[in-house]
Amino acid sequence: MRIQVTTGSSIPIYRQVVDQIRHGVATGSMPVGEQMPSVRALAGELVLNANTIAKAYAALVRDGVLESQQGRGYFVAARREIFTRKERQRRLDEVMDPFLSEALTLGFDAEQIVVEVQKRLEKLAQVTD
Amino acid sequence: MLDPVIRTDRLTRYFNRRAVVRDLSLGVPRGQVTALLGLNGAGKTTTIRIIMGLLRPTRGRCEVLGQNSSGLSPEARMRIGYMVEGHYLYPGMRVSECAKFQRAGYSRWNDAQFDQIVSHFGISQSTHVAHLSRGQRAGVCLALVLAPDPELLVLDDPALGLDPVSRRALNETLVEFAADGQRTVLLSSHLLDDVERIADRVMLMIDGRLQVDTTLDDFRDRVTGYVLEADVVDPDRVAAIPGLIEARRLGCRLHLTVADADEETSAAVERLQGSSVESIDLPFTDSVLAWLSRSRQQQSFLGRKRTGEHA
Structure with a gap:
C-alpha cells in the first residue's frame, strides 16, 4: 500500500497517515498479520518527522488496528471490538x-x-x- | 521544559538604535526539530548568530549545551553543526578538498556520512565548487556540517533558493538525521510545507519578538478559523474579538483567524454575524500566514494592534 501525504491540508499529517492505514486494513489491502515498516523506515520513505509516524502508529494501536510486538515492530491486528x-x-x-x-x-x-x-x-x- | 539544548533569557540585540531581537526567552528541547519562522527582517538570523556566539547580545543571556554562547569552548563547538545562510564554499576547491579542509577542525569526522550525503545530492567529489549548482552547494554544505556527527544542528534558511530535487534531498537528510530522537535541530525557513513535514516544534518571530513557541500539534489546535457572511462590519467590533490574529475580507465574506478560541470568542463572532457560526480547522500553512500577515497589516483597520497579545 502506498501512503500519500498532503501538506497545507486542514487534516494534520499524522491523521492522514492514520486514515490511510485504517482504510488499507479495512479494505484488506493490508492483511491481518502483515508487518508494518518501522517508524524510521516509513518516516524516511514519506519524508516525515519520525515522531509523526510514531504518533500515528500509537493512535492505530490504541484503536486496535495495529498491534505492537515488543522488539519486533508493528503488525496489522486481527479485528476485534475494542469500542463500546x-x-x-x-x-x-x-x-x-x-x-x-x-x-x-x-x-x-x-x-x-x-x-x-x-x-x-x-x-x-x-x-x- | 526538559533539558533544553538552547536556552535564551530576555535576549535583546540592538543595531544602532533599532532593536532587532527583543526580550527573547526560548528553549529548544533536545531530540526535536524546531523551526524558526518569520518574515525577512524578523530577527531570525540575528538570533541564530547570537546563539552561535558570533554576536553579543545587548542584554539578556543565551546558553547552548549548558554554556554561555558568547564563550563556547572549542569542545562544545565541535558538537554543533552550523550552516550559515547562503551556502558559501571556497570556489577554487574541489568537493573532496572542502572535506579535507573542514575535517582539520574536528576531532570526529565520518567520511562515509560525508560521501553518502554528497552522492545523495548527485555530486561527484572531484567537481570544482565553482561548477556546482546552488542545490549542489547546499548538499556539500550540509555534508560538511553533518560529517562531524553533531548533536545539535543549527541551519539558517537551508532551503533558500533550492530546486525541488535538492529540497527533497535536504528534507530526507534532515529526517534521517533527527530520526533517532537524540539529535536536535534548529532551522529557520520560509517553506511552510517543508516545516509541516519535518518539524516537531514551531517558533514564530515578529518584529524581533517571539509570538509563538509550541509544538506543531498544539499550534494547530490553538488556532481556529471562522468564515462570516457579513457585508458590513464595525472594525472596532472585529478588533475586539478575543484572541484575534487576523481578519481578511474575501468577496462578501470575512475570514477570521483566532488564537485560543473559547466561548467568549464564538459569542463575539456570532454577535458580528447575528447568527450561529461554526469554526473551521485551518491548515498549518494558513495559520502561520495569518500570524505573519498581521505584522504587515498594522496600518490597516483590521490589523490594528491589540493590547494583551497572545503569548
Missing part, C-alpha cells in the same frame, strides 16, 4: 453526517443513496474475498 457499542455508534455518526449532507447536496435521494452504499459494499466484499 455507544462509541462505535458515535464514530459511525461522525463519518456519516458529512457523507449524507454531501450526497443530499448533490441531489441524490434517500433511495439512490442506499443503492450506492450497497453497490460499494458489494465491491468491498469482492476485494476482501
Whole structure:
C-alpha cells in the first residue's frame, strides 16, 4: 500500500497517515498479520518527522488496528471490538453526517443513496474475498 | 521544559538604535526539530548568530549545551553543526578538498556520512565548487556540517533558493538525521510545507519578538478559523474579538483567524454575524500566514494592534 501525504491540508499529517492505514486494513489491502515498516523506515520513505509516524502508529494501536510486538515492530491486528457499542455508534455518526449532507447536496435521494452504499459494499466484499 | 539544548533569557540585540531581537526567552528541547519562522527582517538570523556566539547580545543571556554562547569552548563547538545562510564554499576547491579542509577542525569526522550525503545530492567529489549548482552547494554544505556527527544542528534558511530535487534531498537528510530522537535541530525557513513535514516544534518571530513557541500539534489546535457572511462590519467590533490574529475580507465574506478560541470568542463572532457560526480547522500553512500577515497589516483597520497579545 502506498501512503500519500498532503501538506497545507486542514487534516494534520499524522491523521492522514492514520486514515490511510485504517482504510488499507479495512479494505484488506493490508492483511491481518502483515508487518508494518518501522517508524524510521516509513518516516524516511514519506519524508516525515519520525515522531509523526510514531504518533500515528500509537493512535492505530490504541484503536486496535495495529498491534505492537515488543522488539519486533508493528503488525496489522486481527479485528476485534475494542469500542463500546455507544462509541462505535458515535464514530459511525461522525463519518456519516458529512457523507449524507454531501450526497443530499448533490441531489441524490434517500433511495439512490442506499443503492450506492450497497453497490460499494458489494465491491468491498469482492476485494476482501 | 526538559533539558533544553538552547536556552535564551530576555535576549535583546540592538543595531544602532533599532532593536532587532527583543526580550527573547526560548528553549529548544533536545531530540526535536524546531523551526524558526518569520518574515525577512524578523530577527531570525540575528538570533541564530547570537546563539552561535558570533554576536553579543545587548542584554539578556543565551546558553547552548549548558554554556554561555558568547564563550563556547572549542569542545562544545565541535558538537554543533552550523550552516550559515547562503551556502558559501571556497570556489577554487574541489568537493573532496572542502572535506579535507573542514575535517582539520574536528576531532570526529565520518567520511562515509560525508560521501553518502554528497552522492545523495548527485555530486561527484572531484567537481570544482565553482561548477556546482546552488542545490549542489547546499548538499556539500550540509555534508560538511553533518560529517562531524553533531548533536545539535543549527541551519539558517537551508532551503533558500533550492530546486525541488535538492529540497527533497535536504528534507530526507534532515529526517534521517533527527530520526533517532537524540539529535536536535534548529532551522529557520520560509517553506511552510517543508516545516509541516519535518518539524516537531514551531517558533514564530515578529518584529524581533517571539509570538509563538509550541509544538506543531498544539499550534494547530490553538488556532481556529471562522468564515462570516457579513457585508458590513464595525472594525472596532472585529478588533475586539478575543484572541484575534487576523481578519481578511474575501468577496462578501470575512475570514477570521483566532488564537485560543473559547466561548467568549464564538459569542463575539456570532454577535458580528447575528447568527450561529461554526469554526473551521485551518491548515498549518494558513495559520502561520495569518500570524505573519498581521505584522504587515498594522496600518490597516483590521490589523490594528491589540493590547494583551497572545503569548
